Amino acid sequence: MTQEQVAQRLGVSAPAVNKWERGICYPDITLIPSLARLFETDANTLLSFEPELGEEENLAIQREVDRLVREEGYEAGFDYAQEKMRLYPTSDELAIVLTQYLDGSLMLRQIPGAEGYRPVLDDAYARLAKSVVPAVRDQASAMLIAKAMQEERYEDAQRILDGIPDRTVDKEERQAILYAREGKDEDAARTWEARVIRIAADLMGAIVGLIEIALRDGRKDDALECAHRAQLAFEALGQP
Known part of the structure; x- marks a missing residue:
């Protein structure tokens, strides 16, 4: 609201x-x-004045939701998650994790009466897409875009996408450089390695998209060439 x-x-x-x-x-x-x-x-x-939600309790709530869904059923986990989100209304970090978990479980477990839960999850994404926490806002927006595309509401997907601000500062890159300058080589290496893995995943997604377009247009040779170049790129990045 x-x-x-x-x-x-x-x-x-x-x-x-x-x-x-x-x-x-x-x-x-x-x-x-x-x-x-x-x-x-x-x-x-x-x-009432609830204390700030700590990381340990945040994780405990996530684990309990997972346990309830697995052992007592989706509804039990869903109700518990909603209760905790009402208890900590300002913790968007908790809300996005629980909402994505419930969303994924709803699809993977083929829950009976799934349409009854869907509006609550969609409303949560819409609210979290306006979060003041950038990471939460981006994740929620990504889910709304995916849903809009799945339902072929392409104008809605474009509108949401246009509302996502371009990143002017690469925080991860700056962090890795800072680690290196401070002599924290292990931290710097770990940050760069995580970046390489993510770049490889992004590259794979882009190439798969190009291959799908080529195959749809009947350009089989172009699709094979994309696949070949992708293999060379992944080998250069040290990825299988």
């Missing part, structure tokens, strides 16, 4: 809601019951 939607439902201005979210000021006490109903919770939960 956007700030504008919250403002409209409560009869206040969007800037006021923005200030609440940023902690600059707080809503009038008379609005608390309406806020609680809006977010499908109660006033006590809304006013």
Whole structure:
């Protein structure tokens, strides 16, 4: 739900809601019951102060969702995940991991009544695509793009893609160089090696796309040439 939607439902201005979210000021006490109903919770939960979600607890929640899905069924894992996401509404990092896990499990396990879960997952992706955390925003946007393409909603896919900002600074590259300058050669090497593996994976995806186009156009020789050059490139990168 956007700030504008919250403002409209409560009869206040969007800037006021923005200030609440940023902690600059707080809503009038008379609005608390309406806020609680809006977010499908109660006033006590809304006013509670949960501690910051630590990495260890984050991982514990992920493992528990996985266990529940495997041992007690998808619905149990889904309900637990939703409960934890409501408990930690500001942890977009947790939300994207759980949403992607639930999404993948929904497809792989062929869950009966899957259409009942789909809207919740789609709404989560739409919300997370507006996250202030770049990595979360990019992952959610990628999932929305993939879904739009799968459903042949190409204009929607392009619109989402156009909204993703170009990266002007290569943080990974800068980090590897910094490690090397600091004499942390093992860390630098590990960072560069991870980059090589990812580049190889990206290259494979691009080449497969070119081969598919060539085959669809009946250009078998071009497809074979792409495959041959890909093999040479992977050998140069030290990839099988």
